[in-house]
Amino acid sequence: MKIAGRTFVVSGGASGLGQACVEEICRQGGHAAVLDVNEENGAAVVQSQPAGAARFFACDVLEADSVTAAVDGVAAWARETRKPLGGVIPAAGVGSPATILDRDGAPFDMDTFNFVVDINLRGTVDLVRQCVAYLAKADLDGNPDGERGVVVMVSSVAAYDGQRGQVAYAASKGAVASMALPMARDLSRYGVRCVAVAPGIFDSRMTAAMPPKLLTGLAAATEFPRRAGQPHEFAQLVRQIIENPMLNGTVIRLDGGLRMPSKI
Numbered sequence: 001m002k003i004a005g006r007t008f009v010v011s012g013g014a015s016g017l018g019q020a021c022v023e024e025i026c027r028q029g030g031h032a033a034v035l036d037v038n039e040e041n042g043a044a045v046v047q048s049q050p051a052g053a054a055r056f057f058a059c060d061v062l063e064a065d066s067v068t069a070a071v072d073g074v075a076a077w078a079r080e081t082r083k084p085l086g087g088v089i090p091a092a093g094v095g096s097p098a099t100i101l102d103r104d105g106a107p108f109d110m111d112t113f114n115f116v117v118d119i120n121l122r123g124t125v126d127l128v129r130q131c132v133a134y135l136a137k138a139d140l141d142g143n144p145d146g147e148r149g150v151v152v153m154v155s156s157v158a159a160y161d162g163q164r165g166q167v168a169y170a171a172s173k174g175a176v177a178s179m180a181l182p183m184a185r186d187l188s189r190y191g192v193r194c195v196a197v198a199p200g201i202f203d204s205r206m207t208a209a210m211p212p213k214l215l216t217g218l219a220a221a222t223e224f225p226r227r228a229g230q231p232h233e234f235a236q237l238v239r240q241i242i243e244n245p246m247l248n249g250t251v252i253r254l255d256g257g258l259r260m261p262s263k264i
């Protein structure tokens with residue numbers, strides 16, 4: 001699918017990996033809808049794109065009504081600008097580490113577990129389901145394959161090698177990885193593809209909040225290049241997934257060969 005002339009929905013678009021996708025989509029001549037809870041960062045991201053190429057939609061992926069209002073708003077914007085919806089990148093996510101038993105042997109709080117799973121998994125599914133309802137009805141526009149759209153979900157290497165304290169995060173990201181194939185199968189009849197990316201360690205606000213020892217340890221455990229990935233390198237893969245129609249129903253690790261150890 002060509003990015004130019006289409007509108008893409010990016011949740012978590014106000015920061016980090018989502019922001020880099022917004023920038024890449026705009027650079028390629030597309031329109032990007034920035035969905036995020038952080039209005040201040042969202043406005044700054046929109047401001048730094050070419051005039052009219054990006055628009056902010058306040059959205060909390062924990063609230064179905066908020067997702068509906070944002071997706072309907074994006075659909076109206078796409079109609080207005082005649083840049084039809086081309087895909088969705090649900091990149092909103094949180095970490096919140098906790099071991100299942102704490103030092104005193106007490107089990108972790110289910111509220112923390114639910115918070116992570118609700119944003120990373122439920123929020124992803126809710127946004128995707130509401131966007132694909134629009135994508136499935138998109139005009140084919142002379143596309144020879146009958147392609148109507150692309151879903152690029154954000155998993156993590158924690159789906160495969162979750163560290164100590166990542167039970168909730170790994171559960172959410174493992175589920176996102178597991179959904180890529182059945183979602184692609186459900187959506188193939190509509191000409192909508194679905195791929196998940198499992199990043200290793202990338203610079204972002206999320207990783208900047210990690211203890212420096214953990215961050216440098218993970219960068220050092222990356223085979224090559226021995227550093228954290230840059231958000232634009234993530235966005236580069238997302239662009240390639242959008243553009244290459246043969247990528248479907250799979251999970252792509254983007255990790256410089258990192259296999260996370262139990263702990264750093």
Ligand SMILES: NC(=O)c1ccc[n+]([C@@H]2O[C@H](COP(=O)([O-])OP(=O)(O)OC[C@H]3O[C@@H](n4cnc5c(N)ncnc54)[C@H](O)[C@@H]3O)[C@@H](O)[C@H]2O)c1
Nearest residue numbers: 012015016017037060061092093156199201202204205206
């Ligand atoms: N940075 C990494 O190393 C890395 C590695 C693997 C996976 N990921 C995943 O990539 C995605 C983006 O992470 P990032 O590193 O760019 O983090 P980030 O903190 O820089 O950006 C996340 C964005 O999500 C938004 N957000 C959080 N909760 C939300 C909610 N309820 N509704 C709407 N928006 C919400 C935040 O406001 C923020 O703008 C996440 O799903 C994360 O789990 C990141």
